[in-house]
Amino acid sequence: MPGAPRRCAGTSRCRSTRRSLSPLPAKAAASRGRNPYPRPSGPEDRSESVQTLPAALRHWARQTPDRVVLRHGTEHLTYAELDASVDRVAASLAARGAGKGDRVVLIGLNSMAWITAYLACLRLGIVVAPANNRLSPSQLSDQCDRLEARAVLHDAAHADLVREVPRPGRAVIELGDLVRTAQGGESTVPDVPVPQDIALISFTSGTTGAPKGAVLSHEALYKGALAVAEFHGSTQDDSTLILVPVFHNTGFNDQFGHMLVAGGCTHLLTKYRTGDAIAELRERPVTFLAAVPSILRMLMMSDEAEHIYGPAAKLFFGGSPMPAAWIDELLGRWPHLRLTHAYGLSEFTSICSFLPHELVASKGESVGLPAPRVQLKVVDDQGREQPPGQPGEVWVAGPTRMTGYWRQPALTEQKFRGQWLRTGDLGHLDGDGLLWLTGRVDDVINRGGEKVLPSYVESCIAQRPDVGQVVVFGIEDPVLQQRVAAAVEPRPDSVFNEHAARNHLAARLPDYAVPERWVIYEKLPLTASGKVDRREVARQFPDSTEG
Structure with a gap:
């Protein structure tokens, strides 16, 4: 059936002529507050009209239709198949009355259906709210109410959870049914949104209080994904396995969005278990790994670690510092790895800074230099910029900054200072412009x-x-x-x-x-x-x- 997942041999390389993003040379020093990276032109054949993730999917579906974009176990979808499936699901949602500006909550384990529904919402201009799949019924209900959600899209694993959520005037649709029933139709849906439109509401984890919804534009999603691809010089020959829940920014932006922009391939692990991750990576190795240090550490301590890190070319970690002893062990055992430390926020789509791999061995606990198109500074409690070596709060600015917290203007005002976002993180810049984080304000x-x-x-x-x-x-x-x-x-x-x-x-x-x-x-x-x-x-x- 066109658009349905197909069985495949599981190789991480896919067919077609190579088209790449211009590699971005890493620089070891930068002036404070200035983006140290030149802006590359992107893929050789990408038109200037590609400014959103749905448009990137359409682009590659036309340029390299037979190249694989998604894998889940032994099943896969090509770019052409995913693009067609996204169109049909978008048409199905539109037929149900959903349209531009409506909010839709998306909850489920990592799956092709999740990705398809996500892109279908974006293509229609629907504002998608990926939900933490560990929410309680009361938390999910509160999130739906706060968003005035038009619909909840869920997988079979969360049917019981969603059943407990009140649904006055709200459609509740199982993802598998949505994708299967949409396959019978034929449709080409134009990309509705423009870059400045709201694309997604990313709820924070709530570790510092009640969860807050960071409102992100289509431009923020696209340029956030592009920044990761640019920094790593990613090409269509690259692939990644999403170990984290795909609702997390690392999943939908730093990995899937990144690969979609570069024309690469994303592998999905339904849910992280160390044994499952090892088995998947042994059977279907990838070139790009991304995770928090705790997960990378668990994989390092496995007897199968060689089958995980040996085939990889690039390794990306963030979320918390990686102790120097772990870095030494990692690079000592697999010196070929291009290990990168990154720092990001939900309120900034994700990545704010990267530490180039050349510096990880000597300065691995630094989070590096501003990401492409990002400005960064450290200020005191009066908002005055601090000189190198002096601690303060980290502020960031750039096109991937949220437009605000969903319907919380007072809280938004507290976080914004003109173009700048107050991160709540403490740190200092050294003489080379490298950022060193020392903790949270709280x-x-x-x-x-x-x-x-x-x-x-x-x-x-x-x-x-x-x-x-x-x-x-x-x-x-x-x-x-x-x-x-x-x-x-x-x-x-x-x-x-x-x-x-x-x-x-x-x-x-x-x-x-x-x-x-x-x-x-x-x-x-x-x-x-x-x-x-x-x-x-x-x-x-x-x-x-x-x-």
């Missing part, structure tokens, strides 16, 4: 007036050979306000030695920064994006230390 531990930055303490603890993962957090204290605590997940087949860890830290940290309380976890809790959940560990702390 993560800093205040121990009797002494400020402790968890990320630095974590980096020191991670140097220990018996440590797999670690998170440092503050616990309330009636006298000092807070004390420092650490939760450790030991490395497999190792026993964590608290006494040795304390001695290790005493030689590297002031005494007030050495954790006073330690908790051992078999597995640390993770957020939906795969990062260690600092706030959940802190919440569990009283229970985890009983007895």
Whole structure:
């Protein structure tokens, strides 16, 4: 059936003439606040009319229709097949009364149907709101109500969840049914949106309060994806496996959007499990891997690590710093990898800065230089730009900045300063213009007036050979306000030695920064994006230390 997934042999290389983005030379230094990267022209044959992700799909469907764009296990879709399927699903949604400006919530595990519905919404000008697939019924209901959602699109795995959500005047459609029933029709739907139209509302994880909906334009999605492709010099020969949930910015932008803009191939893992990821990468290797350090660490410690990192060419990490000891091990075992550190925000579509691979071995905990078309500066609490070496809050500006929080003008006003977005992250720029993050404004531990930055303490603890993962957090204290605590997940087949860890830290940290309380976890809790959940560990702390 045209547009339906087909069986394939599973190779990560796809047929057709190579067309590439102009490689972007990495530079080691930049003036503060200025984008250090030249703007490349993009693929040789891309017209200036390609300014949105749906238009990028149409472009490659015409230029290289038989090249594979999506894989899920042994099934695949070509660019022409995906483009046609997106048209038919878009026509089906339009027939149900959905149109430009309507909000549609999309929830489900990673699948071809999710991607197809996502692109169909974008093509119609529908504002899509990818939902965290770990939401409770009350959270999903609240999100739908706040958006005044016209419809909820869900997969079979979330049917029970969606069934508990009130639906007055709201269509509820199962993704598999939507895609299957749309296949019988033939339709060519024009791309409705223009770059300035609202494309997507990305809800934050809510770790600093109630989730907020960052409103992103079509221009932001396209240029955010293009920035990743430009920086890595990605071509149609590149491929990636999405390990994180696709609703996350890393999934729909840094990986799928990036590959769509470059004309490459995206592989989907239904849901992250280390064993499943290893099996998939062994069977169908990819050139580009992206994940938070905790996931990359789990893959590194696997007996099958050679089958994961050996075939890869580029490795991209972000979300939290990667300890220097992990970087040394990674590059020592696979020196061919082009390892890149990145920093991004939901409110900025995703990527704000990249650390070029040439600097990762020596300055791996820096998040690098501004991404293409991004401006960046560090300011004090009065908004005055700080000189190199002086700490402050990181502010960013560029076309991928959100237009605001959905129907929260007061909160939007707090985050904006003219063209600048206040990130809430602390850091400093060095003399070469490299950005070094030291924590969140609200993560800093205040121990009797002494400020402790968890990320630095974590980096020191991670140097220990018996440590797999670690998170440092503050616990309330009636006298000092807070004390420092650490939760450790030991490395497999190792026993964590608290006494040795304390001695290790005493030689590297002031005494007030050495954790006073330690908790051992078999597995640390993770957020939906795969990062260690600092706030959940802190919440569990009283229970985890009983007895």
